[in-house]
Amino acid sequence: MFEYAPAPESRSVVDLKPSYGLFIDGRFVDPTDGGSFKSINPASEEVLAEIAEGGPQDVDRAVRAARKAYEKVWGPMAGRDRAKYLFRIARIIQERSRELAVLESLDNGKPIRESRDVDLPLVAAHFFYYAGWADKLPHAGFGSNPQPLGVAAQVIPWNFPLLMLAWKIAPALAAGNTVVLKPAETTPLTALLFAEICQQADLPAGVVNIVTGAGETGRALVEHEGVDKVAFTGSTDVGRAIARAVAGSRKKLTLELGGKAANIVFDDAPVDQAVEGIVNGIFFNQGHVCCAGSRLLVQESVAEQVLESLKRRMALLRLGDPLDKNTDIGAINSAEQLARIRELTEAGAAEGAQQWSPPCELPERGFWFAPTIFTGVTQAHRIARDEIFGPVLSVLTFRTPAEAVEKANNTPYGLSAGIWSDKGSRILWMADRLRAGVVWANTFNKFDPTSPFGGYKESGYGREGGRHGLEAYLNV
Amino acid sequence: MSERVAVRKTYKLFVGGKFPRSESGRSYLVQDSNVSLASRKDARDAVVAARAAVKGWAGATAYNRGQILYRVAEMLEGRREQFVALGVPGDEVDAATDRWVWYAGWSDKLPQVYGGANPVAGPYFNLSAPEPTGVVAVVAPEAPALLGLVSVIAPAIVTGNTVVVAASPAAPLAAVTLAEVLATSDLPGGVVNILTGRLSETVPTLAAHMDVNAVDLTGVTDPELAADLEVKAAENLKRVLRPVPPDHDWSADPGLRRMTALLETKTVWHPKGV
Numbered sequence: 001m002f003e004y005a006p007a008p009e010s011r012s013v014v015d016l017k018p019s020y021g022l023f024i025d026g027r028f029v030d031p032t033d034g035g036s037f038k039s040i041n042p043a044s045e046e047v048l049a050e051i052a053e054g055g056p057q058d059v060d061r062a063v064r065a066a067r068k069a070y071e072k073v074w075g076p077m078a079g080r081d082r083a084k085y086l087f088r089i090a091r092i093i094q095e096r097s098r099e100l101a102v103l104e105s106l107d108n109g110k111p112i113r114e115s116r117d118v119d120l121p122l123v124a125a126h127f128f129y130y131a132g133w134a135d136k137l138p139h140a141g142f143g144s145n146p147q148p149l150g151v152a153a154q155v156i157p158w159n160f161p162l163l164m165l166a167w168k169i170a171p172a173l174a175a176g177n178t179v180v181l182k183p184a185e186t187t188p189l190t191a192l193l194f195a196e197i198c199q200q201a202d203l204p205a206g207v208v209n210i211v212t213g214a215g216e217t218g219r220a221l222v223e224h225e226g227v228d229k230v231a232f233t234g235s236t237d238v239g240r241a242i243a244r245a246v247a248g249s250r251k252k253l254t255l256e257l258g259g260k261a262a263n264i265v266f267d268d269a270p271v272d273q274a275v276e277g278i279v280n281g282i283f284f285n286q287g288h289v290c291c292a293g294s295r296l297l298v299q300e301s302v303a304e305q306v307l308e309s310l311k312r313r314m315a316l317l318r319l320g321d322p323l324d325k326n327t328d329i330g331a332i333n334s335a336e337q338l339a340r341i342r343e344l345t346e347a348g349a350a351e352g353a354q355q356w357s358p359p360c361e362l363p364e365r366g367f368w369f370a371p372t373i374f375t376g377v378t379q380a381h382r383i384a385r386d387e388i389f390g391p392v393l394s395v396l397t398f399r400t401p402a403e404a405v406e407k408a409n410n411t412p413y414g415l416s417a418g419i420w421s422d423k424g425s426r427i428l429w430m431a432d433r434l435r436a437g438v439v440w441a442n443t444f445n446k447f448d449p450t451s452p453f454g455g456y457k458e459s460g461y462g463r464e465g466g467r468h469g470l471e472a473y474l475n476v
Numbered sequence: 477m478s479e480r481v482a483v484r485k486t487y488k489l490f491v492g493g494k495f496p497r498s499e500s501g502r503s504y505l506v507q508d509s510n511v512s513l514a515s516r517k518d519a520r521d522a523v524v525a526a527r528a529a530v531k532g533w534a535g536a537t538a539y540n541r542g543q544i545l546y547r548v549a550e551m552l553e554g555r556r557e558q559f560v561a562l563g564v565p566g567d568e569v570d571a572a573t574d575r576w577v578w579y580a581g582w583s584d585k586l587p588q589v590y591g592g593a594n595p596v597a598g599p600y601f602n603l604s605a606p607e608p609t610g611v612v613a614v615v616a617p618e619a620p621a622l623l624g625l626v627s628v629i630a631p632a633i634v635t636g637n638t639v640v641v642a643a644s645p646a647a648p649l650a651a652v653t654l655a656e657v658l659a660t661s662d663l664p665g666g667v668v669n670i671l672t673g674r675l676s677e678t679v680p681t682l683a684a685h686m687d688v689n690a691v692d693l694t695g696v697t698d699p700e701l702a703a704d705l706e707v708k709a710a711e712n713l714k715r716v717l718r719p720v721p722p723d724h725d726w727s728a729d730p731g732l733r734r735m736t737a738l739l740e741t742k743t744v745w746h747p748k749g750v
Contacts, residue, residue, distance in 0.1 A: 125597065141589065141590070143731070236713070239713065240710050240711065240713060243706075243709075243710035243713060244706075244707045244710045247703045247704075247706035247709075248699060248700075248702060248703025248706055248707075255713065257713070412712070414740075427746070431742075431744045436742070437741065437742060437743065438742075438743050438744075438745070439742060439743070439744045439745070440745045441744060441745060441746040442746060442747055443600070443745055443746070443747050446596075446598070446600065446745050448594065448596035448597055448598070448602070450594040450595055450596055450597075450602075451594045451596050451602050451604070451743055451745070452594070452604050452741050452743050453743070454741070456609075456740045456742075457689070457712070457713070458712055458713045460713060461713065461715050463741050466594055468604065468741055471736075476733060
């Protein structure tokens with residue numbers, strides 16, 4: 001193994017303020033009935049900034065600002081002009097991408113290599129993609145004159161903070177809606193920098209409002225009478241609660257929830273490529289990925305060989321400082337998430353599965369979890385059923401393609417799946433039968449603004465990305 | 477010569493391609509006939525039948541499903557007078573027949589209109605295609621008895637879903653008679669299941685059922701009941717089609733919405749290379 005010298009990305013590009021207000025009606029304002037909370041760097045537990053916590057009155061102010069902007073400015077505006085604002089935002093994101101990437105890694109704990117090379121390019125691409133739709137809606141296949149819904153309430157998770165913001169805001173604005181977005185409690189900083197970008201782009205006041213806070217702030221937003229549309233990405237339990245909360249209302253709902261994806265490796269798959277795909281599938285972003293390939297289904301005849309290669313590869317993963325350009329695995333996003341990962345892995349060991357991690361030194365401060373695999377896992381084990389949302393892989397085996405399909409689909413989730421095989425007809429046969437919204441064959445965890453993303457069953461409903469992603473924000 | 481005594485029909489449920497009575501042994505008097513009063517158990521049995529039919533129906537070719545829906549239109553055309561005798565206006569029967577024809581043609585066209593290739597920024601094949609969501613529970617509109625019923629069943633099944641339909645409690649005879657049409661149209665048993673009786677008994681069971689993928693609340697007129705059913709549906713995140721206003725125009729062009737609301741989109745990626 002090579003020795004690596006530290007290669008830290010500079011923090012100087014980020015200009016953190018000691019505290020941040022709510023972004024309502026084009027301005028940063030203090031909360032009227034909320035408090036404040038701290039956002040910390042999960043890799044060091046250092047406090048990054050003090051963040052305003054929006055209360056019900058703040059949410060109400062934001063929704064009113066969004067309504068006014070919808071009725072007076074954004075709704076009546078020609079699509080070609082809405083497009084130009086979105087193109088401006090996309091350009092500014094590109095121009096300030098290093099700053100955004102460093103801030104994302106600081107606040108979230110993800111490796112700079114991922115925020116720089118995956119998150120930020122996709123964020124800019126998403127705004128470019130939907131900018132182009134704003135003046136082409138009559139050609140999108142939803143009738144000759146599709147209309148926006150009005151005010152969209154959007155609640156996003158902490159795993160891809162800015163990317164999830166882009167997935168929510170870009171299509172909403174392109175379709176002519178205005179938004180109130182609540183970022184996750186642990187990762188509000190890039191959303192607040194995005195608010196500055198909206199100012200820099202001269203986006204009309206009230207079109208985008210950012211209300212920071214925790215679960216109660218999100219609840220107040222989702223339940224607000226003045227909201228026409230609710231979009232949520234996060235856990236299936238919260239998604240269920242939101243579905244109940246909007247029952248009987250006019251609010252249109254889309255949900256992108258949890259997953260427990262099967263990554264299926266057949267005996268004819270090139271082992272080295274498959275192992276790269278397995279590693280990318282579960283250890284990308286510390287496994288904080290709703291579509292993570294968290295269940296490895298490997299054909300029995302090659303299981304030993306695949307596991308041996310996988311362990312060899314895992315021993316080369318570098319865990320540590322998220323801002324180091326050589327880091328593969330960063331910090332777990334929060335103490336709470338770390339506790340959940342620990343609880344589920346302890347259950348895995350207690351239920352009889354065999355736990356393995358490579359030798360891996362964990363930093364003393366911050367929240368860390370070594371890349372881990374479990375073998376000898378059965379379908380009844382909690383680690384094979386519950387979403388862990390961490391760098392933990394459960395390994396199961398199968399003999400026939402039909403058995404692989406049965407096991408892969410044996411979950412209430414249905415977000416994604418992976419297939420590794422050299423045989424085209426088998427890949428397509430499998431892809432037909434897997435009940436999942438995204439199927440990656442001989443690849444994994446690929447995303448693109450043109451490609452619809454979303455789940456079957458309890459992984460939620462609606463799609464984000466592509467032409468399909470517009471449907472969530474139009475009255476169709 | 478005395479006048480011939482007519483042979484009356486017994487109106488029963490339609491479950492799994494068969495016409496059983498309610499397991500509860502109950503019936504209710506409506507439209508001058510004794511009609512089966514379905515129980516919660518009947519609703520659960522219908523879900524089992526619908527689930528069993530999913531694999532074959534969703535797996536059938538689009539061409540085959542289109543042929544069968546067109547066959548339903550042929551059979552309905554031939555029974556026009558039977559529906560007229562039940563009080564369904566002749567032009568409503570014609571409109572219902574035409575609606576089967578319209579939806580039949582969508583079976584092999586919707587995936588082209590609603591799916592397609594996505595030009596991703598990389599060397600990947602990337603294709604999105606619609607798939608049926610699975611078992612759909614449908615509350616048929618109270619009226620129009622036949623056109624309303626056909627307008628909720630056809631869009632659900634043309635794409636490969638199977639349905640459990642709660643028929644209009646006040647006018648169930650058209651629904652049971654439509655079941656006779658379906659039973660003679662090569663439609664596999666279990667693709668359409670029809671329950672007659674009180675909505676308050678069957679529909680909450682269907683909305684809460686963990687093996688149902690979607691609920692179409694079109695025929696629910698009580699807003700409180702609709703909200704309660706939506707809450708029940710949230711337990712396993714069923715797809716929900718909300719009720720339509722009472723003045724809904726069933727003769728208008730239905731558009732794609734009733735089909736697309738009951739579909740999933742699957743996107744498949746594969747690298748390109750040599």
